[in-house]
Amino acid sequence: MSSVTLKNIVKRFGSFTAVHQTDLEIPEGAFVTLLGPSGCGKTTNLRMIAGLLDPTEGEILIGGKRVNDVPIHKRNLGIVFQNYALFPHKTVADNIAFGLKYRDVPKDQIAGKVQDALDLVQLPDVGSRYPKELSGGQQQRIALARAIVIEPDVLLLDEPLSALDANLREDMRVELKRIQDQIGVTTLFVTHDQSEALAMSDQIVVMSAGRVEQVGAPEEVYNNPASEFVANFLGASNVIDAECRAKNAEGAQLDTPLFGKVTLPAEKSVRLSGAGPAKLVLRAEKLQVMEEGAAPEGLITAPATIETVDYQGQTVRYFVRVGDAQLQALNMIDERPFEKGSAATVGFRPQDGSALAPA
Amino acid sequence: MSVEARERRQPWILLSPALTAITLLLFIPLVFIAVYSFWLRTATGADQVGFFLDNWQEALTDRFYRDILLYTLKIAAITTILCAVMGYPAAYFIARSKGNKAILLLLLMLPFWISYIIRTMSWINILGVSGALNTFLLWIGIIDEPLQMLYNQATVVLGLIHFLLPFMVLNVFVSLDGIDETLEDAANSLGATRWQAFLQVTLPLSLPGLAAGGLLCFVLGAGTYITPLVLGGPSDAMFANLVFEAIITQLNWPLGSALSLMLLVVLGLLVMVYNRYLGMAQLMKGLG
Ligand SMILES: Nc1ncnc2c1ncn2[C@@H]1O[C@H](COP(=O)(O)OP(=O)(O)OP(=O)(O)O)[C@@H](O)[C@H]1O
Ligand SMILES: [Mg+2]
Numbered sequence: 001m002s003s004v005t006l007k008n009i010v011k012r013f014g015s016f017t018a019v020h021q022t023d024l025e026i027p028e029g030a031f032v033t034l035l036g037p038s039g040c041g042k043t044t045n046l047r048m049i050a051g052l053l054d055p056t057e058g059e060i061l062i063g064g065k066r067v068n069d070v071p072i073h074k075r076n077l078g079i080v081f082q083n084y085a086l087f088p089h090k091t092v093a094d095n096i097a098f099g100l101k102y103r104d105v106p107k108d109q110i111a112g113k114v115q116d117a118l119d120l121v122q123l124p125d126v127g128s129r130y131p132k133e134l135s136g137g138q139q140q141r142i143a144l145a146r147a148i149v150i151e152p153d154v155l156l157l158d159e160p161l162s163a164l165d166a167n168l169r170e171d172m173r174v175e176l177k178r179i180q181d182q183i184g185v186t187t188l189f190v191t192h193d194q195s196e197a198l199a200m201s202d203q204i205v206v207m208s209a210g211r212v213e214q215v216g217a218p219e220e221v222y223n224n225p226a227s228e229f230v231a232n233f234l235g236a237s238n239v240i241d242a243e244c245r246a247k248n249a250e251g252a253q254l255d256t257p258l259f260g261k262v263t264l265p266a267e268k269s270v271r272l273s274g275a276g277p278a279k280l281v282l283r284a285e286k287l288q289v290m291e292e293g294a295a296p297e298g299l300i301t302a303p304a305t306i307e308t309v310d311y312q313g314q315t316v317r318y319f320v321r322v323g324d325a326q327l328q329a330l331n332m333i334d335e336r337p338f339e340k341g342s343a344a345t346v347g348f349r350p351q352d353g354s355a356l357a358p359a
Numbered sequence: 360m361s362v363e364a365r366e367r368r369q370p371w372i373l374l375s376p377a378l379t380a381i382t383l384l385l386f387i388p389l390v391f392i393a394v395y396s397f398w399l400r401t402a403t404g405a406d407q408v409g410f411f412l413d414n415w416q417e418a419l420t421d422r423f424y425r426d427i428l429l430y431t432l433k434i435a436a437i438t439t440i441l442c443a444v445m446g447y448p449a450a451y452f453i454a455r456s457k458g459n460k461a462i463l464l465l466l467l468m469l470p471f472w473i474s475y476i477i478r479t480m481s482w483i484n485i486l487g488v489s490g491a492l493n494t495f496l497l498w499i500g501i502i503d504e505p506l507q508m509l510y511n512q513a514t515v516v517l518g519l520i521h522f523l524l525p526f527m528v529l530n531v532f533v534s535l536d537g538i539d540e541t542l543e544d545a546a547n548s549l550g551a552t553r554w555q556a557f558l559q560v561t562l563p564l565s566l567p568g569l570a571a572g573g574l575l576c577f578v579l580g581a582g583t584y585i586t587p588l589v590l591g592g593p594s595d596a597m598f599a600n601l602v603f604e605a606i607i608t609q610l611n612w613p614l615g616s617a618l619s620l621m622l623l624v625v626l627g628l629l630v631m632v633y634n635r636y637l638g639m640a641q642l643m644k645g646l647g
Contacts, residue, residue, distance in 0.1 A: 052544055072547045085545035089563050098559075102550030150549060 001186055002063030002153040003028045004049060009058035011044050018044045020210045022058075026154075026188055026203075031180055033189045035197040036207035037233065042190045045207075046158050049188065051075050063153060073102070078147030078155045078185070082162060084139045086131040092118075092142050093127035099150035117145040120179060137168045144176070148183060155180070155187040161196065173199055194234045198222060206230045224268060224354045225281060231356075236284040238327045244269075244278040244355070252355060256280055258323045259302050268354040279356040286352035287329040289318050292343045299347035309340045320346055396616035406613060414617035424601065424618065428625065431598040434512070435581035438519040439527075442576045443569060445520070446527035450568075453528070454535035464532070467525050479518050479589045483509065510592035518586040523579055527572035534568020535561070567637055574633050578626050598622050 004026040011019040019041045026032045034042040047053040049060060051072035060067050067075060086095050096114045105113065118124050121141035131139055140160060147155060160176070161169045177200050180187050191197055197204050198218045206213045206221060206229075214226035222234055231237035242254040242262070252269035254262045262280060272278055288299070295301055307326065308319035316337040318329045329346060338344055399411040418424050453463045470478060485491050486508040493505040508514070538561060546556035584599035591597075596604075599622065605615035 050544075050548060052547075071552075072544075073550050073552050075548075076550075077548055079545065079548040081541050081545060083539065083541060085539065085541040087542060087545075087560055089560075098546065098551075099549030102555075146545075146549070 001028055001184065003061075003186065004154055004188065005059075005061040005064075006045070006049070007059040007061070009045070009048065009055045009060065011041070011048060011053065012056045018210055019048075019055075022210075022212055024205060024212065024215070026186060029184050029186055030202045031177070031187045031189065031200060032203045032205060033191060033197040033201040034205050034207060035191060035194060035233070036213075037192055040207045041210040042192075042207060043158055046156050046188060046190050049154070050077055050079055050156055076150070076153050078150060078152030080140075080143045080147050080155075080157045080160045082159045084131075084143040084163075086139055086143055086146070088131055090130075091127065092123075092129050092131065092134070095131065095142060096127075096146045096149050098146065103150060113149055117149040120148070120182070121145045122175075137164055137172060140164065140172060141175075144179065148179070148185065152185060155185045157187065157189045159190055159192070161191070162193075169196075176200070198234070206233060208233070222283075224270070225356075226271065228279065228281075228356065228359070231281045231283075236328050236330065238282040238284065238287065238325075239356070240280040240282065240325065240327075242278045242280040242355070244272050244275050247272050247274050252278075254278060254280055254355065258325055258327075259300050262300055262350050262353060264353055264355055265351050268351065271357050272355050273357065277358050279358055281354045281356055282327075282348055282352070284317070284328040284330040287327060287346055287348050289320060289329050289331055289338060290345045290347060292345055294345045294347075296347065298349055300350060301345050301347035304344050304346045306338050306340055306342050306344055309337050311337050320344065322346060392616040392620060395613050396620055398613040400611045400613050404610070411613075414614045417614065418617045418621055424598075424621075427596065427601060428598050428622070431581050431622075432625075434516065434519070434597060435577045438516055438523060438580045439573050439576040441516070441520055442524050442527040443573060446524055446572065447531055447569065450528045450531035450535055453532050454538075455540075467528055470525060475522055476585055476589070478521065479586055482514065482518060482521070482590055486514065509590060510595070512591070512595055514590040515587050515595050515597075518590040519580050519583065522583070522586065523576040526575045526579070530572030530575065531565060531568045534565040534571075538564045570633065570637050574630065578630065581626060582622065 004024075006022055006024040009019060009022045009024075010017065022045065024045075034045060036042055044053065048055050049062075051067070051070065055068065062075065062077075086092075087098065090098070093111075093114050096117050097110050100110050100113060114127065115124070118127055121144055123138060123141055123145075126134060126138065126142070131142065134142065140163075144160070157176075161172050164172060173196055189197075189200065201218055203215060204218055204221045205215050206226075208229050214221055214230045216224075216226075221230060225231035225234065225237070228237075228239050231239060240256055240258055242256045245253040245255055247253075247269060249266060251263055251265045252272050254264060256262055264280075289304070289306070290296070290301075292303070302322050304320040304322045304327075306318055306320050310317040310319075314332060316331055316333050318331070318338065320327050320329060327346065395406075396414055397410050397412070399407045399409065399413055401407050453460060453467070456463060483490065487493070488505045488507065488509075492508070493502075496502045497505065542560050542564075543553070543556045546560045547553065551559060581597075582599055584597065584603045587595050587597045587600055588603070598618070602615050602619045602622070605611045605618060
């Protein structure tokens, strides 16, 4: 088990820069997720750590040691590829034993270790089968077993769940997390699925166009996004123009054209440096749509007109007009949603908002 | 007609033109040859119709024919091994080249646009007494007399390799091209060096292509008479040359028929062994 550090990493393909100046610290034993849209450089980062790509600039450290010049077969990493990359001509047991043959594992212990790995992924009886005789989810588990049986210093997972259907994906998510907890290996997980990232990670690294946008615990990234991009990539958010009047240890006073005065608590206004233009971020699920004229205590409200109703059973997504802006609200309902075109009131608790300095 | 009945009949309808052609052009002539092989050529030069085993007895007992058959199989085997050794790296290179795969494959096919006989004869212009190589060596003064490089076993093998190498490269390429490249990455990540990953993963997965290419090279090589005729000396005759000799020169069709069937059976057995263990599907993939 080891930490992984990226120092000033840059990766260019010809004149195209896939990864810009990236610094990243993956602490020992942590489960860290690279999250971002397609093409933002997640796989490129992972392949550089794996040793499948050379960084153009910068240093990669594993367990504190520079590994830029260490070839992949000496890095002792467990990698699970998106397409599993199981060897089709070898049985499941031989697939899992593959990495053990290149380590100083006595021959008579190999079978035992293979069986332990099969038990860990809860497929104890498939050792004699060939990969094509397994379902997608089972192949996934074998790929994981093959990667962890060598007791790697770091486990690298590139969208390992994306080829599975939705139900299986959720099961495997829980399963993967259980196994990682059990063996405690430092893990770097790559995904573009925000719910996977939120559910599994100790830390999320949100990336966009080759840059790191924010690093933080799931709640931090979710509740206090560092940029408009992050706010919108993890679910839907409303980003409202505001003006910061004052900021002190208690919090910040914002003036918004749509909702009037809003006072944010200190931890939600860390991104403001003082008075000046600002943005107020309101997650769609924190914006409540209510009867016209309602004014519950503690909520900041504004009159609104409902423009679109997207009914999803347990929840409903509204697009409402407030002043000159269209806002999104995602509410739980237990009866009927509001009618399209009707007048309503929207409101939120000030502590649910967060502030951004304008870019 | 029910859907099932239609589906059962459809392959036969689609196959019928090809089956007709094969029957008329291949099967019926083969039957003729088989019948011929039991006739007898008399001293007067006329063929005597009947059921005689004389030709077969001669073909199967005369050591001369046996030796040439073994020599033919040896030349075919040498050619096949050399084609595999030279063709595999080339196929690997083409399969792993990113942008210009199509151009490289086109270059590989290019020789097929020129007749095989003309390609074989071109070696005379290169290696002959007044060929390009001798002219060059004389000109730079390394030799005073032209070298006799043609008309030996080595030039026959050279000509066969020239003819057969593309078949090997194509077959191995098809096999390698179908192998997922991340398999090698996975092997590397598990601790195998690039060479170990090749031996453990890529090579075994490409064996069907290598075997298919090998079979094609062997069968085509063992059946050729043009190459030894054009590039070989008097002692380099291969089995098909004996057939050519019997039929064209001596006009002894019955004996020629028996000899050609003999070669057909030997090569047919080889194809059957291959088919038993590896299947024809791979061969078809390589040809298509
Ligand atoms: N070998 C390469 N040559 C040129 N450009 C490349 C190469 N590999 C990746 N890129 C480019 O680098 C960028 C980042 O690619 P990368 O594969 O890291 O994206 P990703 O975040 O993993 O995306 P996805 O979620 O689709 O897998 C992309 O714009 C891609 O086109
Ligand atoms: Mg990727």
